[in-house]
Amino acid sequence: MSNSSAGRETWATRIGFILAAVGSAVGLGNIWRFPFQVGQNGGAAFVIMYLAFVVLIGFPAMMVEFVVGRKTGLNAVGGIREFAGGRWKYLGGLFVFIGFVILSYYSVVGGWVLRYVLGSATGRYMAQGPGEYFGQISVGMDALLAHAVFMLLVIGIVALGVKRGIEIAVKIMVPAIIAIFAVLAVYAFTLSGAGEAYSYYLSPDLGYLLDNWQSIVPAAAGQGFFTLSLGMGVMITYASYLSEDENLAIDGGTVVVFNTGISILTGLIVFPILFTAGVDPAAPGPGAIFVSVAEALGDLQFGRLIGVLFFTTVAIAALSSAISLIEVVVSYAIDEFGIARERATVFIGTAIFLLGAPVTIDIVMVDLYDIFAAQILLVLGGILLVTAVAWIYADKAIDELGKGVKSFSGLDKVWLWIVRIPVLVVLLVSLYLGIDGFIEFLQGDFAEFLNSL
Template identity: 50%
Template sequence: MSDRETWATRPGFILAAIGSAVGLGNLWQFPFKTATNGGAAFVAFYLVAVVLIGFPAMLAEFVIGRRTHVNAVDAFERLGHRQWRAVGALAVVTGFWILSYYNVVGGWVLRYILGSARGAYFADPGGYFGAVSAGPEAVLAQALFLALVVGIVALGIEDGIEKATKLMVPSIVVLMVGLAAWVATLPGAGAGYEFFLSPDLGTMVDNAGSIIPFAVGQAFFTLSLGMAIMVTYSSYVGGEDNLITDGGAIVVTNTLVGVLAGLVVFPILLTIGADITSDTTGAGALFVATAAGFGSVPFGRLFGVVFFGVVLIAALSSAISLLEVTVAYANDNYDIPRTVLAPAVGVGLFLLGLPSAWDTAWLTWFDSFAYQVFLPLSVLATAVFVGWVIGEDAVAELREGAGGIGAAGGVWLWTVRVLVVAAVLLTLGLGINEMFLVDGADFFAPF
């Protein structure tokens, strides 16, 4: 096994974790899921899930990683529970699964940056998406995006991931604030803000069963939970770091960018009168509608390049964290340099992503399975392990570097034991019911 790297600085870890969280989950999935799941009602459920479920679950993953200083699979054995290695393996598989189609969407973003500069999608946004989202061109764009990700991870923790995210994360926040300020001047801004920020109680009550699985899944996705990312990243952290404040910074920044994404996207869509609640284009709904918006507003080419440039930065920052999960496992167990491991894993990801690149129906299938099965199942298993298996040892690790948190450690432990486990069980049950029973025909359509 090769010598293990660490973060050069504490801000480097925080920015890398924020970069993982602030990705396509915020700038692609969040607006898309909001639009097709009740608007502000979805946002309300999502914010509750982030605070009550996501944050405690994130700390649970931090505890495992920092206490063991190894990858997500071997961490359970180092804690004295070899039989729980399957939980870490599930998280690694989940991250690998998600990155396989994430690269495809990253390829779309590359094409939309070029399309914005040329104004290529202005005349026919739907037709442009159809041309670039599937088939040989999508496969090529997927490979190009994946090559960028592999190159960064191959450079290592300090020289690759940390340096890249120190540049990426501040850039995302600054550019999103600028875009939100510009969007506020559009004639449809008020209607967009109302759809995004004013929940309807009736919608929340009547559709809770269908909204909750996606809201909780979105919290997991955007906080990079259940994918072994936070276990892996925290394994490079020293004992003097305060995991609570670090986790709080990640949650707040991630939520801020998600809200900014909504404040940018929905006013644009309402300005052009788009049917934002329609799911006729599936995973590409927001690409089509947003492209139409940039084609209808002043300086659309410029702002299109800036917007999709931000999306590209965010996509890269998350993709490198997902790739690092698998590379870290291999790097901990085999004497193979990163420069070989990263491209080798990249080839596997490319092959698994081919169905999603060739047909968007497969991408939607992969995404639904990740949201409604893999992510909640992985988070549930981790919460049970931390809450009921290692228990007080987890609290002791959380207290390291956190000063006198007193009874807060016990409150956190019981939150993980009861609230997180119960909420994720409910989410998993609702998700499986929605996927296989309510939408069973749609789910099996790619087959």
């Protein structure tokens, strides 16, 4: 361990850290959020912008968080305070708040996934009708109870600790996600609509991209930060358990490759299923992946079995990400206030459950929380952290990034200027567009919801 406080937990193995970071990145953002973002933003036009953002912006930004975490060996609040000075502690507080907000509605969606695992096994949503089934389980007492069950699973894993809980869980979860999705991708390739789906998903319409970049850019930026678990303190927290001999660039690159691969693989599964069943991939709203995929599975041979495999994998991915989000807040409570892990996890998990309860009132609340958190707060946190690390305390960052690496050959300076200018400019533009989109949402869909009460 580097500068961590005495007695603080560490990863048992390097692969444990990588799988935990991959598990954090590979979650509902990839499997629930990515397909409906692709559908709402022009198919491959969004995909190409998302890939560019992940490689050119997301990876360098991830190194910023890794540097802070390993340098200080502390949680998001303590780490940023120690790295950049006392006045920056409020940025760490923002990260803790972001993770808190995201998990509150993420858990509600995780509850939906658990219900769909059961619904696939029993065939209930196929018999009842996907739209009607989703309408029943996505709001009200059914959604609230499923939200509670999901949070209890998360609390149980994190309360066991870094080695006995998080690391063991992700060593099982992440390989399971990859294995099951590989099988499903091969199956999707055999479907009659696969060719049309691949064209929609992999052949970008550059004209559409140029005409709609104002909406695609913030969506891609938010998706990239969301799926890489950036701007919420997760990577700071996980890197704080690392030793100095680890190569941060290799570890970060591994996380990015696995995360992006799972996102692309998800599309190779979902869109052939939708096109084969004649379902519109641009169906709006966060419930589209549930309704559309469920509807499509009902028309396919072995649809019930495929449904069980698909939604079980989504559930595993949801849990792997959720445990990283709550760990940000739990590690803060442990480091800053000396609260025992079990007690901190139960208290924080309960508070997150209560914050997420309003999301079960109406599905529009998912959009409210998601747009505010993913397109505004995440990007804002990234801007502030990049400013502190790359502009104000660059010498510290370069020194820490070089540990565990034999020779940079000038790449450290390249990384620094990429973060200083292109990354910062893209984030600033994305924040402006994200705020504009959020205002439009408040004046449109959310206003309609309030008027209907």
